[in-house]
Amino acid sequence: MKIIKRTESPFRDTPGGMVLVATRMASQPPQFPPIEFVHDDQKVEEVELGPTGSLYSFTIVHPGKEKQPYGLAMVDFAPGVRAFGRLLFGNQPPAIASRLRVVPFTLPDGTPDYAFQE
Amino acid sequence: MKQPLITGVGITDFGRFPELTEEAMAQAAILDALADAGTQLSEVQAFYCGNALGAMLPGQRTLRELHVNGGAVYNVDNACSSGATALNLALQALKVGQYDTVVVFGMDHLSSLGGGPLPLSQKDWNNRRGMIMPALYAMRARRYMHDHGLTLETLADISVKNRKHGVLNPIATFAKLASREEILASRPVAEPLTLLQCCPAVVDGAAALVLSTKPSKGVATPVRVLASVVQSGLFETSPVDMTEAEITARAARLAYEQAGIGPQDLSLLEVHDAFTISELLYYEALGLCSRGDAAILLQSGATTLGGRVPVNPSGGLIAKGHPPGATGVAQVVEVCEQLQGRAGARQVHAARIGLTQVTGGGIWGVDHAACSINILSL
Numbered sequence: 207m208k209i210i211k212r213t214e215s216p217f218r219d220t221p222g223g224m225v226l227v228a229t230r231m232a233s234q235p236p237q238f239p240p241i242e243f244v245h246d247d248q249k250v251e252e253v254e255l256g257p258t259g260s261l262y263s264f265t266i267v268h269p270g271k272e273k274q275p276y277g278l279a280m281v282d283f284a285p286g287v288r289a290f291g292r293l294l295f296g297n298q299p300p301a302i303a304s305r306l307r308v309v310p311f312t313l314p315d316g317t318p319d320y321a322f323q324e
Numbered sequence: 325m326k327q328p329l330i331t332g333v334g335i336t337d338f339g340r341f342p343e344l345t346e347e348a349m350a351q352a353a354i355l356d357a358l359a360d361a362g363t364q365l366s367e368v369q370a371f372y373c374g375n376a377l378g379a380m381l382p383g384q385r386t387l388r389e390l391h392v393n394g395g396a397v398y399n400v401d402n403a404c405s406s407g408a409t410a411l412n413l414a415l416q417a418l419k420v421g422q423y424d425t426v427v428v429f430g431m432d433h434l435s436s437l438g439g440g441p442l443p444l445s446q447k448d449w450n451n452r453r454g455m456i457m458p459a460l461y462a463m464r465a466r467r468y469m470h471d472h473g474l475t476l477e478t479l480a481d482i483s484v485k486n487r488k489h490g491v492l493n494p495i496a497t498f499a500k501l502a503s504r505e506e507i508l509a510s511r512p513v514a515e516p517l518t519l520l521q522c523c524p525a526v527v528d529g530a531a532a533l534v535l536s537t538k539p540s541k542g543v544a545t546p547v548r549v550l551a552s553v554v555q556s557g558l559f560e561t562s563p564v565d566m567t568e569a570e571i572t573a574r575a576a577r578l579a580y581e582q583a584g585i586g587p588q589d590l591s592l593l594e595v596h597d598a599f600t601i602s603e604l605l606y607y608e609a610l611g612l613c614s615r616g617d618a619a620i621l622l623q624s625g626a627t628t629l630g631g632r633v634p635v636n637p638s639g640g641l642i643a644k645g646h647p648p649g650a651t652g653v654a655q656v657v658e659v660c661e662q663l664q665g666r667a668g669a670r671q672v673h674a675a676r677i678g679l680t681q682v683t684g685g686g687i688w689g690v691d692h693a694a695c696s697i698n699i700l701s702l
Contacts, residue, residue: 263463265466280463282563
């Protein structure tokens with residue numbers, strides 16, 4: 207059996223804004239993060255999430271004196287998928303049930319990624 | 325089917341012992357348990373070792389200098405459920421007659437890891453983006469506060485309660501009393517959870533049990549295991565209710581059915597209070613109260629020593645600490661000592677049936693990856 211690593215990006219820009227890209231396998235619910243490996247000729251359907259979702263819950267992590275606090279969020283999207291990611295905010299974090307956009311973000315190691323912002 | 329009994333228990337102090345190793349601590353717990361059981365090491369046919377954060381072959385590293393007889397050593401890693409999962413496997417082997425006497429032990433030495441939250445795999449999608457265990461539970465707490473009106477004060481009161489219990493437990497060397505105000509004023513870790521609402525990050529410890537299907541030679545009345553259940557988390561990518569501890573509720577249903585009892589029959593529980601919110605969620609998942617009523621149960625005093633059904637009389641993870649491999653076994657040690665009337669100042673009056681619950685997590689898509697529940701009685 208062949209093991210095939212998918213290389214498609216988990217996010218993309220669309221005319222409406224940045225979206226996340228979930229995947230759905232036959233008879234399975236969509237998932238995000240998208241499936242990374244498929245076997246033989248398994249069919250993978252891409253499902254766009256966003257550009258906005260509803261904030262399910264969040265926290266602000268305080269990693270210690272030397273490091274900046276950062277936000278984390280669980281965000282629910284219309285196709286019935288919950289996505290996890292960084293939460294960007296100004297003075298105050300958004301309230302639960304706020305509409306959040308998918309926005310570009312760079313991970314601490316320099317990798318282009320996504321985050322959520324009101 | 326044979327009837328295994330817990331014939332001896334052993335536990336080390338839980339605290340910071342950087343000068344020790346997990347092997348040395350586990351050896352001490354095993355020798356204590358054997359002495360308690362009146363059993364010789366040479367009578368033990370197999371060893372089941374729960375360990376989450378040590379190096380490879382933790383059981384054999386522990387046992388080599390005890391000069392065991394070369395029988396089977398089973399190393400079990402199920403994160404924080406490792407020790408309780410090891411017990412479940414041992415019970416299966418005893419029931420079918422594969423062995424008649426075994427030792428279950430668990431240990432971890434967090435002093436060796438340098439502090440901070442439990443290390444999680446950085447290959448994991450969520451962990452690469454900053455997830456740590458306190459953050460996951462903080463998000464549960466935040467949502468529970470939104471859905472059920474839980475207050476910060478009630479969250480802190482779990483820590484107040486378990487610290488009051490912990491200072492009565494001589495092995496809980498790290499336990500300190502703290503007021504609601506001190507707990508809320510301690511430094512934020514993952515909002516709304518503050519430092520004193522999290523189990524301490526660096527605590528070492530080990531615990532052991534002797535189980536046998538032979539008549540007990542132990543110093544205390546042997547303990548029966550009425551139920552032992554291990555369940556795994558479901559892969560969830562849809563919007564599930566994070567305030568529902570689904571795997572614990574599922575494991576509890578199976579355990580109550582196996583034991584032929586209900587939550588109303590319990591005298592005490594030891595649950596996985598790694599964070600204050602956890603204990604409240606488990607009140608509901610274990611059927612001690614209805615959904616959304618955990619705060620009312622706590623504030624009634626029912627789960628405090630002297631109440632109707634004390635929860636975490638040992639001090640729990642918050643006061644005693646949480647060396648993950650040891651925790652599930654340590655909970656069983658506590659319930660055995662309570663049932664046997666050997667719990668000293670923290671003795672639960674007329675303890676008859678006790679339940680232990682432990683979970684293991686830290687991977688994306690499976691909120692709790694493992695859950696073990698045991699129900700014990702004399």
